[in-house]
Amino acid sequence: MAWLIAAAVVAAVVVALVRSRREVAGLQTRLAAASNALESLQHAFSRFAPAAVVEDIIERGVSTDSAKKEITVLFADLKGFTPLAERLDPDVLVRLLNGWVERMSRAVAEHHGHVSKLLGDGFLALFGALEANPWQTNDAVGAALAMRAALVDYDAALTQDGLPPLAMGIGIHRGTVVAGVIGTAELVEYGVIGSTVNLASRVEALTRTHGVDILVTESVQAVLDRRFTLRAMPATAVPGIPAPLATFAVEGFAPHQG
Amino acid sequence: MSVGASAAAMTEWAECLLPPAEMPPPLAKEIRGIIGRGPAFVPRLAHAPWVLRAVARHINGFLAYLPHALSDRIGLVVTQDNSCRYCYGMHRSLLRIAGHSEADVDRIVRDSMLVDLSPAERIAVDYARRLSRCTPRPDREDFEKLVAAGFDERAAVEVAADVAAGSFMNRIATLAALPPEPLEAVTGASYFGIIRPFLALGFHKRPPRPLPPPQPNDGPCARVVAALGDSPSAHLLRATIDGAFASPILPTRTKALVLAVVARALDCPYGEKEARALLGSEGFAAADVDHVLETLSSPRLDAREARLVPFARETVRYQTAVIQARMRDVSRELSPAEMTELIGTIALANAVCRLSVLLDAR
Numbered sequence: 001m002a003w004l005i006a007a008a009v010v011a012a013v014v015v016a017l018v019r020s021r022r023e024v025a026g027l028q029t030r031l032a033a034a035s036n037a038l039e040s041l042q043h044a045f046s047r048f049a050p051a052a053v054v055e056d057i058i059e060r061g062v063s064t065d066s067a068k069k070e071i072t073v074l075f076a077d078l079k080g081f082t083p084l085a086e087r088l089d090p091d092v093l094v095r096l097l098n099g100w101v102e103r104m105s106r107a108v109a110e111h112h113g114h115v116s117k118l119l120g121d122g123f124l125a126l127f128g129a130l131e132a133n134p135w136q137t138n139d140a141v142g143a144a145l146a147m148r149a150a151l152v153d154y155d156a157a158l159t160q161d162g163l164p165p166l167a168m169g170i171g172i173h174r175g176t177v178v179a180g181v182i183g184t185a186e187l188v189e190y191g192v193i194g195s196t197v198n199l200a201s202r203v204e205a206l207t208r209t210h211g212v213d214i215l216v217t218e219s220v221q222a223v224l225d226r227r228f229t230l231r232a233m234p235a236t237a238v239p240g241i242p243a244p245l246a247t248f249a250v251e252g253f254a255p256h257q258g
Numbered sequence: 259m260s261v262g263a264s265a266a267a268m269t270e271w272a273e274c275l276l277p278p279a280e281m282p283p284p285l286a287k288e289i290r291g292i293i294g295r296g297p298a299f300v301p302r303l304a305h306a307p308w309v310l311r312a313v314a315r316h317i318n319g320f321l322a323y324l325p326h327a328l329s330d331r332i333g334l335v336v337t338q339d340n341s342c343r344y345c346y347g348m349h350r351s352l353l354r355i356a357g358h359s360e361a362d363v364d365r366i367v368r369d370s371m372l373v374d375l376s377p378a379e380r381i382a383v384d385y386a387r388r389l390s391r392c393t394p395r396p397d398r399e400d401f402e403k404l405v406a407a408g409f410d411e412r413a414a415v416e417v418a419a420d421v422a423a424g425s426f427m428n429r430i431a432t433l434a435a436l437p438p439e440p441l442e443a444v445t446g447a448s449y450f451g452i453i454r455p456f457l458a459l460g461f462h463k464r465p466p467r468p469l470p471p472p473q474p475n476d477g478p479c480a481r482v483v484a485a486l487g488d489s490p491s492a493h494l495l496r497a498t499i500d501g502a503f504a505s506p507i508l509p510t511r512t513k514a515l516v517l518a519v520v521a522r523a524l525d526c527p528y529g530e531k532e533a534r535a536l537l538g539s540e541g542f543a544a545a546d547v548d549h550v551l552e553t554l555s556s557p558r559l560d561a562r563e564a565r566l567v568p569f570a571r572e573t574v575r576y577q578t579a580v581i582q583a584r585m586r587d588v589s590r591e592l593s594p595a596e597m598t599e600l601i602g603t604i605a606l607a608n609a610v611c612r613l614s615v616l617l618d619a620r
């Protein structure tokens with residue numbers, strides 16, 4: 001009898017051990033998968049906020065890493081989108097808008113910028129905000145030209161599908177911003193604030209006044225690679241700016257010009 | 259293959275860019291003398307002997323003051339940060355050979371910034387990661403924190419040397435897309451437990467001793483070499499820089515242009531100054547260099563340089579799949595020797611411009 005009891009106890013212990021080992025192995029696998037997912041997430045977030053900010057948030061839940069930075073701001077907006085929105089089926093409208101955002105974001109990313117904020121039928125893209133970029137202004141204007149070319153292709157595809165072509169305005173300005181994590185615990189984002197951002201938005205609005213698609217300010221023109229061809233626009237009064245604002249339309253890029 | 263679970267392990271990895279080369283017997287003998295017969299990368303890097311020598315000497319050890327375990331951890335953190343599949347697999351294999359169980363290795367990899375580290379070591383690992391990223395470059399205060407944490411200044415210098423070497427090795431492996439070493443498969447095999455002690459004996463090396471600083475030290479980037487003091491890493495760096503600029507595969511000015519662009523991208527005035535001196539001796543006026551650095555182009559660049567100069571900036575920070583595709587794209591029309599030398603030059607420029615923080619630190 002004692003034999004039987006001892007054997008039963010040993011068997012129970014063995015079964016318990018095997019089960020617990022399996023459980024531990026299962027937990028380790030899940031932990032590894034979760035850790036991998038977190039690591040991937042951290043890499044992904046690094047495309048939207050500086051690495052130091054991402055780490056602060058992971059480690060402490062908050063980031064106080066705000067700083068003044070000289071960056072280049074690009075504002076893009078679809079022209080005449082509101083009447084279009086009223087005419088089109090909502091599904092078609094969203095598909096059309098998403099197609100535009102996807103193509104434009106790709107052009108921005110390929111030129112070392114990142115889309116910081118979607119604004120309905122427009123967006124704000126930043127160059128030199130996540131990491132120092134000595135070529136930020138050339139990159140921003142290069143991105144704008146790539147966006148122009150991408151829109152031509154997209155419009156051809158839309159027309160083929162019987163949809164109306166899109167038109168956009170782009171405003172680019174270089175200046176100092178305050179960059180940091182803005183918001184509350186419930187809604188937080190890495191963003192930039194300051195008059196530079198407002199001015200880029202005003203410049204985008206001026207594309208309608210001047211009848212062009214890409215406009216840059218003097219601060220961009222001053223440091224821009226001379227191979228970009230610009231045309232001076234008449235200085236124009238804009239709200240919130242004391243003097244008339246000088247801008248330049250971007251016509252293209254002449255790769256062989258020295 | 260026992261690569262465990264990590265984003266670095268799951269990194270999309272291209273097919274190797276470099277075919278194996280026929281190795282001249284003297285070079286084969288020289289490399290065997292440094293690292294034995296083992297690694298599969300040897301014939302792939304042999305197209306540019308200075309690159310192969312640099313990698314072999316790197317593997318053979320180059321730190322005299324930094325504890326081996328901490329150096330390994332710094333290497334792992336830099337590798338994870340650069341998502342280098344090849345180096346990650348090697349780090350895992352070496353941890354297994356050193357006697358860590360698969361679960362231990364998973365744990366170390368999962369939390370490489372924290373597991374089994376003292377507070378001082380954490381400061382060193384944090385510094386290493388920040389130097390690897392350079393967003394922005396660590397400054398004098400950051401270096402002083404290392405010393406304040408209890409590191410001998412010479413060990414603190416070797417933290418930076420270790421990061422520079424990791425940055426070099428990661429870029430060689432990533433840009434060339436070196437295939438995983440067969441050693442990885444061995445550490446996952448059923449017989450690994452039996453052969454592990456023998457492998458461990460084979461991999462066990464005495465750390466190199468400090469060496470008098472290299473003499474002469476009058477080639478490019480001499481101040482960075484001098485900043486390494488009597489660390490053996492100074493000899494590795496001097497020999498690598500001299501090998502790079504003595505090699506006839508790519509013109510000196512092409513290599514200097516790569517250094518200049520990487521220096522500008524990493525905000526390294528010292529690297530830029532050295533590159534300007536080299537370009538000056540190649541007949542590039544200061545205004546021409548300014549033009550290249552402002553626009554990443556110039557009528558003075560030949561067709562190959564016109565492709566390589568804008569590419570050089572992309573190698574400072576990158577996503578693996580993107581940079582491997584770009585590398586394949588820019589190396590069209592390059593011979594294997596030119597590709598290998600380009601990869602080595604980019605890796606070296608990234609290493610030197612990170613290591614130059616030592617000049618800011620003193």
